[in-house]
Amino acid sequence: MDAWVFDAYGTLYDVHSVVRRCEALWPGKGASLSQAWRSKQLEYTWLRSLMGRYAPFSQVTRDALQWSLASLGIPGEGHAVEDLMAEYLRLETFPEVRQALGSLQGRKAILSNGSPDMLDPLVAHSGLKLDAVLSVDAVKAYKPDPVVYELAMKYFDMKSKSAVTFVSSNGWDAQGAKSFGLRVIWVNRAGAPVDRLGFAPDRIVRDLRELG
């Protein structure tokens, strides 16, 4: 049986609606706010992991939003913050995702930085059929710490790392999984250059239609 592991945000789920909501709340500032928010969100996951100060992704995401609002001089009213956080619970899947996953043979799981309080409602809302939703919260560390990718190995109970295919749209996540030893497909939706961290994905695709 093939084993497929998918990153969630940006890979299966499109965060564009968050950008749109930012723009609706603060016209003219949506793009810069959502860009700052996303960078800070990732930055905080890496920094907390390195500091040994794990906090759940829901907290990290809220902290990153509040920092980004402050850095842009936008008053961070509570209701707007809660509005945006709620947006994460009902992200849409990219258009090709449902069909692409449906036509793949084998077992399928999500492996995400998201904490269960964010991931579980999201997956339920989208109705995607998966064998498991694995959260880094189980190991209190963030990607690309190898203990995270080890979660997938344990879940699938596989002997060989390269028998598990990991699919992510995040270049650095693809490198982390490759460094750990999984088979890796990088979904390069944005047409970005390959990250220079010493590894190469096994395959690069533009979207999930090319997976099968």
Added chain:
Amino acid sequence: MDAWVFDAYGTLYDVHSVVRRCEALWPGKGASLSQAWRSKQLEYTWLRSLMGRYAPFSQVTRDALQWSLASLGIPGEGHAVEDLMAEYLRLETFPEVRQALGSLQGRKAILSNGSPDMLDPLVAHSGLKLDAVLSVDAVKAYKPDPVVYELAMKYFDMKSKSAVTFVSSNGWDAQGAKSFGLRVIWVNRAGAPVDRLGFAPDRIVRDLRELG
């Protein structure tokens, strides 16, 4: 004897000349290139540390530059890359640094992500008088991994972490040092909000004139 530990890039040394050189090489693109370069440089230090794939800062810095050039569609001619890398060896200190350090009592060291091949020529060129130049290269991990701040404790041979004052302009570095337990002064040159990583610097100053 007081023990003072300083971050190098952005704290003692002004990287603005690198921005200027980027602009001279690719007019109109200097700001976006140097911004992408700096973010990617930090990102690669965090990712490599988490992946357990340390590479020296000189390599990380060159890799980040080449990724950033590619992402902006700028052909990365070898001579331009070497020009920019060389710029890092002759950065100027911020205007107040020499006098501020001269008037401080106690022992003083640099603790930097920089590898010795970058730091040693830089410090020699600037003529700053310090007791030690400590590089993360000794522990093959990057800030804010606690093993890095431990380097300062070992060098000064201090019993109490809070007897060592760490000075950094990087908000996340200040948080990392605080999480480790040092006394921390954040040099908030850019007027940024405090990072939301669970800690607060002991003091926030605008530049090093306020240290004494």
